[in-house]
Amino acid sequence: MDAPRPRSRRQRLAIAALLGGALVVAVLLSSFLGAVAIPPALGFQILLHQLSGGRWYPDPCAGWDLSADQCTARVFIVWEIYLPETILALLVGAALGLAGGSLQGVFRNPLADPFLLGISSGATLGASILYVYGIGIAQADLYLPLFAFLGAIGTGLVVLAVARSRYGSVETLLLTGVALAYLLSAILSLVLLANPAGAEQVTFWLLGGLGLASWEVDGIVLGAVLVFGTLICLFGRELNLLQLGSDVAQSAGVDAPRTRVRVLLLAALITAAAVAFTGIIGFVGLVSAHVIRRVFGSDYRIVLPGAALVGAIFLLAARDASYLVFPGQVLPIGIFTAFAGVPFFLYLLFRQRSTTTMGNL
Secondary structure (H helix, E strand, C coil), rough: CCCCCCCCHHHHHHHHHHHHHHHHHHHHHCCCCCCCCCHHHHHHHHHHHHHHCCCCCCCCCCCCCCHHHHHHHHHHHHHHHHHHHHHHHHHHHHHHHHHHHHEEEHHCCCCCCCCCCCCCHHHHHHHHHHHHHCCHHHHHHHHHHHHHHHHHHHHHHHHHHCCCCCCCCCHHHHHHHHHHHHHHHHHHHHHHHHHHHHHHHHHHHHCCCCCCCCCHHHHHHHHHHHHHHHHHHCCCHHHHCCCCCCCHHHCCCHHHHHHHHHHHHHHHHHHHHHHHHHEEEEEEEEHHHHHCCCCCHHCCHHHHHHHHHHHHHHHHEEEEEEHHHCCCCCCCCHHHHHHHHHHHHHHHHHHHCCCCCCCCC
C-alpha cells in the first residue's frame, strides 16, 4: 500500500470533526427522507414528540393542516419506517467497514473486501436457503444470521486457504473471490430451480436493500456490531504487526496463523449479521477503510473504528441518494454503492504498479 501523506494533528482533528458533522447531517436528512415526502420541520416535530414521550409537541403535527389520520400515518412513516431504516443503514455500514478494514489487515491486501472476496455472496446464499425452503421461517430473526454466518465462514475459509498458499498474490486472491461469487450464484440458481416459489424473496438478497428494517432487526444488528466490532478492534495491535510479516509478528509474541483465523471468523460473523437483513451491498468495506487510511495513517487501532464511521456515512449517503435521484421510488441500495465503489476499486487496482504477493502468511 502507498504510504499516506503525513497530516498535522490540527488537520486530522478537522477531518474527524467534518466526518462527525457529515454523520449528523446524514442522520437528520435520512429520518425525513423516503418514498413518501415528509417536510423536515414536520419530521423534526414528530421525532421530538416520540423521543420525549409526548412532553414536547403533544400534538406532533401542530401547525400543519393535517387530519388525525394523516398525522398518524406520518408519525408511523417517520418512526416505524424511516428511522429504523436510517439506523439499520448506519449499523450495516459500520459492520461492513469493520469487516473490510480487518480483512485488508489479515490479507495485507488493499483490495480485500467482504464483497470482492465472495464472503457477502456466501452469506447471501445461506440466508436465501432459509427463505427458499422455509427453514425456521417463523423465527427468521434468529435463524437468518445463523444461516448467513455458515455461508460466510465457508467462503472465508476457502479464501484464507488460497491466500496462505504460495499462489497468494493480489490477482489470485481477487480472481478466487470472483470465481467463488460466480460459483455461489450458480448454486443459488440451482436452489431456485428446485424451488421457484422462493425466487421473489431471494431477489431481494441479490440486489441489497433496507426493506426489512424494524426496531427488532436494528436491535439484533446492533448487538452483533457491538460485540463482534469490539472484538475486531481489540486486534488492532496484532494487525499492525502482521503488516510487517509473519516472522516479525511471531517475534513480537503474536501467533500469526491463529490471529488471522480469529479475525477472519469475526469478520465473517459481522458480515453475516449485516448481510442477513440487507442482502449483498458491495464496496462499503473497500472504500471506508481506504478513506481512513489515507487520512489518519495505517495504524489499525485507528483504521478499524474509523472505517466503521466512514462505512456508516457511506451507506447512509447511498440510501439518501437513492431517494433524492429517484423520488417516490424504493430502489436497491446496492446499485448506488456500486456506482461509487466500482470507480474507486478500479483506481486502486490500476495503482498497483507490480504484482504484490502476500508473503509468508
